[in-house]
Amino acid sequence: MSADPVPPSAAEKSVPLRLTMDDSDSPSDVVDALFLGRFANGDQPYARSRSVDRVKSGHTLLPPGSTVLRSARDDDRSATLAEGEGFTVLVSRWNRGADVTVTAVSDHLAEKVLGQAADGAEDEPEPQPENVPMGFWYFSPRRGPHRTSRQISAGTWEEIRGNYTAPVAGALDTLMKVVPEEIAGRLLLLHGPPGTGKTSALRTLARSWRDWCQVDCVLDPERLFNDVGYLMDIAIGEDDSTGKGRWRLLLLEDCDELIRGEAKHTAGQALSRLLNLTDGLLGQGRNVLVGVTTNEDLERMHPAVVRPGRCLARIEVGPLTHTEAVGWLGTEEGIGREGASLAELYALRRGSRPASVPPQDAGRDAGLYL
Template structure:
């Protein structure tokens, strides 16, 4: 239609404020933050079809001096919350949202063409990834959780882990022997998809898993599920993890999912107290859900073996089933370098570290260190 005589021409579409392009009205109240408003404004041009193409990327570690904005970007809104910042910017034919938290960021670009969205995103993020110096004693571990903002989400961290030779004497002889075999396993040796470590608190189950992650890092990606109680009661979350998010493109790489302190899930009365959760765990290890996926599941529990559900410990299901107990009196004395404070029944790893630090029943001088770290030995 021709222009109405005498009407003033409006600004070009790409110069309009994004809020003018929203096809709906939004109602905000005191529960919404400025960052929420920025998120809503960003969606306007994409929702209206003005900029129908989108590209996005997540960067886990952003360099401190990276702006994540391409050249000639005009900042329209900037909001900072206690744990997040959001920046809305635009340029000729494109709009960008940069959401930053801690060291990471989500960057999303909408544009009038797919090529433009991809190019602008590349300009904004080029060289922004901060790669820490590789440390031989560290291992990359993934952490899964359900985020209120993103849904099922995986992030990675560098975790310190000693070699098995360094931490082996932290375990009583039968456990050390079983762990010797486990540390040497390769993909060709896998028979059974469930790894079960059970025993009293403070005996070193978590420390053993960190060392296992280091021993297996050439062929196995290790992910810790921070909310296992939710995992097996949320089918969507379970499917996201079962499908997985693999590092690199190496075919045949395995994944080990770690579920810590899952007492209620695998004890004998689990079918009554946990509903379908136990069935879904077993289905992930050797049922239809696990078929075609190179997935192992590692579970730690403080329960006695006799109290575990028979379906969990049946022959053929477990790759390894190791009861991690106290060191004997002799082993504990050798570890500590003195008999002072050591019970006749022996001691857990946690008790020995407490004695070494002087916070147990006796204060002793520390002997030679056993492994690179004294923490995380639950």
């Protein structure tokens, strides 16, 4: 049972409202401040909000019967303040996303108006067989931890298997077929030189696992493990609303500093929190896997990261051998004796070659990246 709102007079005494503005504040900041007034003084003590990642073209997010009071547009966002009978609504928009917040004289009215404003506003593209839904987490100074989602294209494993040298392809064969009942470790580690296809493999893994696993990419992993609040929001802040017990795979790309041997000294508590998420108390009871890509050699990684039982998979993704690279490209031209990475092969196929210092002549390992 929820408690009744505090009477306006008592609320004003306990939480006095005082706003200070200077020349660093924008018109949108003023709109945000004006919106708080009726909620703060108790005239409209109920507030409800919703985020919309992709707003349909032409959708204003304003409920029927509302009148615009203020409208401001800055470089990266716009803010619209409107009111209606017994409610006030604030619409904050940036790119294609938006936040809608409603205050009202009753809880029922707040929910009703929010539904009128935001229901049906999400633009959902037609699903394509080659597309996979993937979430992207980042910390916004204005909104805190935030997740947005998009459809990414990913080939099937059969289509891209030839992009990997034989031992790697064999290891990935097994990984692509993993089901929840077979999960023994919570850490998935792909390491090796740049341009060898680690990210491409993870996109295809998301497609192979999409029936039972939601894949989210963390865009700022260095902040994630140094901000406990951010970590909690991502790792255990969301429950599975479908009731299907879906797993989640958090992807952290290029985390060399986090998992190398001296990480305990350079990264502080970040490494400990990563390990705690994979098999410590933080990860208990949560269907969470962590996928890490790094350019580090196995010998330079922290022993705690690669200890037996922690990793679901630990795969070194290297370049194709000379024979494999020639088979992939269909010619020996531009391929060195040591073979070539996937990125180098695509560059050769396009007819371009990477810049090098000093310039390499076509007769000696031409086309190799530095």
